[in-house]
Amino acid sequence: MSQQRTDSSASPAFPDLPEATVARLPEYLRALHTLAEQGHDTVSSEGLAAAAGVNSAKLRKDLSHLGSYGTRGVGYDVALLITQIEAVLGLSQHRTVALVGIGNLGHALAGYGGFASRGFSVAALFDAERAQVGERIGDLVVRHIDELAEVVAAEGISIGVITTPVHAAQHVADRLVAAGVTSILNFAPCVLAVPPGVDVRKVDLAVEMQILSFHEHRKALTALPVPRPAPNGRAGEAIGT
Amino acid sequence: MSQQRTDSSASPAFPDLPEATVARLPEYLRALHTLAEQGHDTVSSEGLAAAAGVNSAKLRKDLSHLGSYGTRGVGYDVALLITQIEAVLGLSQHRTVALVGIGNLGHALAGYGGFASRGFSVAALFDAERAQVGERIGDLVVRHIDELAEVVAAEGISIGVITTPVHAAQHVADRLVAAGVTSILNFAPCVLAVPPGVDVRKVDLAVEMQILSFHEHRKALTALPVPRPAPNGRAGEAIGT
Known part of the structure; x- marks a missing residue:
């Protein structure tokens, strides 16, 4: 989580991104690398959003800050988007x-x-x-x-x-x-x-645990029915650690 | 960071808080416990905001979701606010x-x-x-x-x-x-x-590091002057680890 954000006026050469958008860019980047490894050249906003665990409207808005809008019916160019995000995150510099x-x-x-x-x-x-x-x-x-x-x-x-x-x-x-x-x-x-x-x-x-405690508490009070999946039959599988 | 939020309709007995507010409540709680230990009975929104590392307008808005508005000229009751936040976070239950x-x-x-x-x-x-x-x-x-x-x-x-x-x-x-x-x-x-x-x-x-990389990159490109404080003369002090 961010403790604080340094105030700065946006440079014309650099997008002034919301902190929450910056925090999601690494997630998009990871998902894009996985898609590239799997041989995908393009990805829909829905597909990329699912892979990154966010909703697609939020993803489209985040990427619009980078000037990336995708192509209707085709989606985003995976390699191009990787380059754009890495450039904004400054990852070319070790x-x-x-x-x-x-x-x-x-x-x-x-x-x-x-x-x-x-x-x-x-x-x-x-x-x-x-x-x-x-x-x-x-x-x-x-x-x-x-x-x-x-x-x-x-x-x-x-x-x-x-x-x-x-x-x-x-x-x-x-x-x-x-x-x-x-x-x-x-x-x-x-x-x-x-x-x-x-x-x-x-x-x-401990903060992360307290946030989970909030959700446990909320679920208990709002009595949301929690589906209990049946044991999935993979119990004996080696999982490695 | 939150991966996803379970959709649920708010219970009348339970505030439907924004996820970002939930994430800040543990920070307020920590700051309030420190203030209580130091003997403070009340705290201004500015004082609590500074101790928690957020801005005071955001803090007031967050606490208004809990029905806590403080008292003009007095601020928030430290013990009461601790009780309210612990109740919302469900911390009374181990x-x-x-x-x-x-x-x-x-x-x-x-x-x-x-x-x-x-x-x-x-x-x-x-x-x-x-x-x-x-x-x-x-x-x-x-x-x-x-x-x-x-x-x-x-x-x-x-x-x-x-x-x-x-x-x-x-x-x-x-x-x-x-x-x-x-x-x-x-x-x-x-x-x-x-x-x-x-x-x-x-x-x-690694995501946290990439977010810091973004800020390093931004600072380099926008050439924000970074004040370099002089060595503070405490260099020989034991810091423990």
Whole structure:
């Protein structure tokens, strides 16, 4: 979820997109890549909307912001739309990431393969605990937080990921910003204060659970009949994890 | 982010809230708890908005959906607003959670203390790999996925968290739904198909990174001057992780 949006006037060269549209573009992109792999050259708005899990009116409106309207009776050109979305998201430029706070979640993210496949590489890991410093995770060695500014400059890091406890998060954010980082993904459950021009996004797992709790509560009170599918007979199938 | 919203007509006993409002209520709640701990009895809309990281007009509109308008010149009653938000989110009822897929991320979530403090308890861990089954994490032992239906019924589990790879996620979702789970938090980067009455929320770390990439790209193209604060002189402070 977005913590805040930096105000800026739209550049003539750059569309001023609603934040909610920006948040859906990566979903469209993933669905388009899957369609391309399956050999589709074009896709209807309904087909793409279903693959991305949104409604088609919303999808058409989102894509109209990019100047993409599709062709009546044909739909959208898959390859062209991929190019357009990647251009808007700035994905042609490889971006390097620093991860600060190498506890359980930091370990999980350091080993997460999903970043590299989408144009991001974790270039450095930091912790303040001397006991963590020097640990090797994949190709990287955990460094002490005091090396942050030097490494951010040397590696051209623009994105910082904070996986520290709450009490350390603001201080880490201050140090990331001082080092030149201009985007932060914050997993600590707190609001960060940052100067204008720095974007923060927040992922809070307890918030996600509370939103699900709302829906559980709503369903219980409105007594919506919930269809219970019969066991699907695939219970013995290996699912891998 | 929300993958989909179950359509339902509003119950007279239950407010029909916009999804974006629901997503902000947990942020207001956290800010209100902090204010209460600090001894505040009332808070202005501006004060609460700043603590929650949103703008105050949006906050007033969100709270008006709950029938909370505050008192002119006084603001909102902190304790009353906490009660109202907790009631809408259904947080008076303790909810139990099953976690499926005990890789790196599953381990991180199983050990995440933030759930219990907010009314959720992870009651069971599942994996399909025999090598994982039997591992002890905190107070729980990882069970085989074939025990899912039995354990969900016995523990009254209503929320499932999927931390499997993509190829297993839909099958796990089918089994969770068949077992009676009606809310799913999905960390696998794919869209899940579920029957009406089941709510899915998705957390996709690569999507978050792509949204930050958009803002990096926008800032580079619109050449917004980014103030670089001077090092703040706290560089030697211990930050803990």
